[in-house]
Amino acid sequence: MKKKPVNAMEVARVAKVSQSTVSRVFTPGSNVSEKTKRKVLEVAKELGYRPNALARGLIMNKTNIVGLAMRDMENPFYHEVLGKFTKGLRDKGYHVLFVYTENDEIQQEEITQFLEYSVEGVIVTDAYLSSKVVTQLHENNIPVILFNRYSKDVPCYSVSCDNYTAARQIASYLYEQGYRKMAYITGRTNTSTSQDRQRGFCEFLQEKGIEPMMEEGDYTYEKAYDAAIRLLKSSQRPDAIFGANDITALGALDAAEAMGLNVPNDIAVVGFDNIKMASWPSHELTTWEQPVDEMIELTINTLLNEMKIEAVEPVSKLVSGRLIERGTTRKKI
Amino acid sequence: MKKKPVNAMEVARVAKVSQSTVSRVFTPGSNVSEKTKRKVLEVAKELGYRPNALARGLIMNKTNIVGLAMRDMENPFYHEVLGKFTKGLRDKGYHVLFVYTENDEIQQEEITQFLEYSVEGVIVTDAYLSSKVVTQLHENNIPVILFNRYSKDVPCYSVSCDNYTAARQIASYLYEQGYRKMAYITGRTNTSTSQDRQRGFCEFLQEKGIEPMMEEGDYTYEKAYDAAIRLLKSSQRPDAIFGANDITALGALDAAEAMGLNVPNDIAVVGFDNIKMASWPSHELTTWEQPVDEMIELTINTLLNEMKIEAVEPVSKLVSGRLIERGTTRKKI
């Protein structure tokens, strides 16, 4: 036998006012006399009344729920991201309906869930949306934003690091330090993030007449470790490895050590993200810092803005970040 | 101008049936003829109709939402936990309203949020609840369960590892390997988790006539690193360190290395959790594996069971886990 929570009607009865008045007391900006308000609040507190957000959402057509879909993540970067999204959204009065997806592309099922619960917006992190799903969301007038991904085929807002430029700068930095035989270990190759980092890195080097080596990874430590072993065993061993993210770089770092190489003397390693672990004394990983706070804020603001205004041509927004120089790189003499 | 989603009424009009019938089509187990059902589903699909979960929740007094509160986490263990909870709950038809808390104790505000959205149950991870909040939830007949914590003062279901026994076994293992000067680096000392691990560890050793050393940590790498440095610089340097979790142990590991000590020859290190990083070649950390899947499943099942039945005396459920022996410990000759 579930005890039912008290509703506005009961409060009204006890406080000897109408239910409308009770509602007004809990609606900021409504016209209620101080006296009535006090009385109602007192009764409400006594009875343990709390407005039902679902009923309110239903009538106001405003649920204050945002759907957050995140890909299966072993990358600590995204944990940080999740935390900051949750906090940032709460500060704006929104709640988070959370979904964890196992595929590169958000599935219909997950979006259906969001739709049924009338989320006001959707944030997708570290994953893609099919154009079908995006269309469906647009038809329902639900704004979507991609975090750390973008897609040329699917018109959709997005916020990410300027990976192309950042990777160019990393290449440039390594070049200036005197490294000449560079390699890139990719992330999942179907992600714009890894593609852009690859493109920026390679283009810069090619302009300098260097043909970078390449091995495929998938953002995980294990794959990166194996990829690095392959690179380091090859006849033309690279003198610098750029990993698609910090986890990748850490895999490469350990592979180098396992092969008895000295970092940074025999080989330099650079990552991307600047997760906390990168600064641990045992790693001291040179990496690119993504300005997470800025990215989160931009994402939330863009989404909230979309929620208010008419559909505008979606834009991809980019932020910069900066190189963090640590012990896995150094000037070659 | 927000386009409103189509509702059951519209579908009914187009399909030339009553709105009740449309509702029945979308209510499993309702009596509808095959023919009507087909027609309605067809129209629904055409119009892009999807039942409104909020309205349904309101009338049925069943929202299918579970509130999940998690403490600010830099521990990858909890990311894994979050993912598995989300998936596990989805498999049972529940959705996750996610809240991130920054305090050791879940705040009133977060619970209010859950209450307003009529969650059917609350899972609290890596944090506590005040007895006031628990009472409030009980009054509203919302079951709560603590994951990886328990509290003697506040009557509340909980699921955690049998930390006491596990820590005893770790102590016993180290003892058998020949270590004699052991130290424990704590987690946040107000957590039952750290307390139990400490108690189990110390009690076993004291029975063997060994007085363990102790330094305070807070589950973070940085604090553990500093704590380990203090231990290793002390006149009676320990020959084995047990860290309250893997991150703590990794901090100790790096501290030992920074001091030029050899692991495991000069000093052994043991962690707790068996996070993925523990198995990385650069760490090879001996640790205790928590049976995460089992814990998650038990938590979800216990919660769902609570949701159905009358209030029973809350119980603390414990699971075991096992020691994973790796390179940071070895038999002393």
Next chain:
DNA sequence: CTGAAAGCGCTTACAG
């Protein structure tokens, strides 16, 4: 400033 009434989108006895 306040109340009576309509309505948000649904489910579910009730009657046929």
Next chain:
DNA sequence: CTGAAAGCGCTTACAG
């Protein structure tokens, strides 16, 4: 098997 009607807990014109 199906429809008309009541009701979940709220907000908000409308009238006073």
